[in-house]
Amino acid sequence: MTSSDPTAASRPLEAHSRAVQRALSVGLHDSPRRIDISVLEQILSQLRSTVEAVAADLGVSDRDVGGVDLVDFTSGSCRLTFEQVAADAADAPHMPLAVAIDSAKRHLTGKPFPPMLTDSAKKAVMALLSRCAELSTPERPIAFVERNTVYSLDPRAPVSELEELIEVKPRQIASQPPPEQTSPEPPNKTEEPLPAPEEWLLTFTGRLRRLDARERKMWVDTSRGTAVAPLSAALFAAADADRSRWQIVSVVALGKKPEVKDIVDVLHVTPADDGAPEFSAMPMNEAAKGLTGIIERIDSFGKLKRNWNTHDGLPTSAAARRHARGFLLLAASAARARDTAFVLPFATPLPSGNVQLEWEVGPVYLELEFSDSSAIGHLRMHGSETAEGAVSRERALELVAWFHDGVAS
Structure with missing residues (x-):
């Protein structure tokens, strides 16, 4: 047996640790040819990127689980076995490797993605499938291994394992943009101002002309002129990582006027195609319609004194109230x-x-916690599945979209 880590297969696990394994098949079973090392490296690299994106989506940190390791493959064979270990099973209810591979298999068999995944994780899984489709050929098909336990009607017969291959067919996977590699921004004490009444929510598509690392800005040529837009560290890193896929971009931003000039902030940017809508603008005051009651309730938290809950509760900070109000409008x-x-x-x-906003309809639940810092705490649930952690504002907006998608499905 040949392995990336010769001791991995026999390495003892800690008493409370937990390991999961998933396998891929690369090539024909009866072929004597060995796996091309370049193909192996590309699969492993994309799998690790996908698992990292799924881990970030589920709020699983490096402290909870280890990386993805290739722990078993046989010379001349087409079987690759990958493993991920959680240091403490109680702290890692989600194993990102299992979620990523199982989600890919669900998509290949026509089943929906797990309801806990947001768009970022789904794009990452589709990127893995796209890479496998690109590498798959008739002489070297790539498939995901599905193991099913087989129980005999004869109680004396041993339990056996039945393997099924779910093949990745190039025509089956549509071309997808790469996963947007985002990570929570570090907390800081800068306060997020409440959007002014004259601000506009802009959505536009254009060709990415330039990225400036020093100013962390992008220049986008649109049908209404050139937009110069500031980017967060996470959004800039995503655009800068693979510019070939970011030639045409779709942008959601805040502006001082209903035009692409004078952009105040970029909320979201993703790769797009020529068929995307070119431009739309909506005044922020329109968004405030229907929010009067909840905004007044948040403002009323400012009247709370210390020990308001008879358990030494602190007064609600002005910054937390401002962040919650502003986020609601966005x-x-x-x-x-x-x-x-x-x-x-x-x-x-x-x-x-702090201030907490809670959404709940049926089995879908989301809570966001706003404080003095720009980081937002979150907890989301879909039935018995949960995920939590600190997120950026852009990520929190995606989580609200995830909630509404879950309610509509």
Whole structure:
């Protein structure tokens, strides 16, 4: 047996650790040819990128689980076995390797993605499938290995394992943009201002002309002129990582006027195609319609004194209230831009001085916690599945979209 880590197969696990394995088949079973090392490296590299994106999506950190290792393959064979280990099973309810591979198999068999995944993770899984489709040939087909336990009616007969191959066919996988590699931005003490009444929510598509690392800005040529837009660290890194796929981009931004000039902030940017809508603008005040009651409730938290909950609860900070109000306006605007009915959350003060927004319909639940910093705490649930962690504002907006998609499905 040949392995990337000769000791991996026999390496003892800690008492509370947990390991998962998933396998791929590369090539024909009866072929004597060995796996091309360049193909192996490309599959492993893309799989690790996909698993990292899924881990970020589920709020699983490096402290919870290890990386993805190739632990077993036989010379001349087509079987690749990958493994991921959680240091403490109790702290890692989601194993990103298992979620990534199982999601890919679900897509190949016509089943929907797991409901806990947001668009970022789905794009990452599609990127893995696209890479496998690119590398798959009639002489070297690539397939995901599905193991099913087989129980005999004869109680004396041993339990056996039945293997099934789910092949990746190049024509089956549509071309997809690469996963947007985002990571939570570090907390800081800069306060996010409440959007001014004269601000506009802009959605436009154009050709990416230039990226400036020093100023962290992008220049996009559109039918209405050139947009110069500031980017967060995460968005800039995503665009800069693979410019060949970011030639045409779709942008959602805040502007001072209903035009592409004078952009204040970019909320989201992704690769696009020529068929995407060119331009739309909506005043931010439009988004405030229907939010008066919840905004007034958030403002009322400012009247709370220390020990308001009889358990030494802190007064709600002005910055937390401002961040929650501003985010509500952005989320409602983004929902309108997607032509989605915005579900109003429930707002509640927390003893820590923070503000929490809660959305819940049936089995779908999302809570966001706003504090003095720009980082936003989150917890989401779909039935018994949960994920949590600190996220950036862009990521929090995606989570609100995930909630509405889950309610609509």
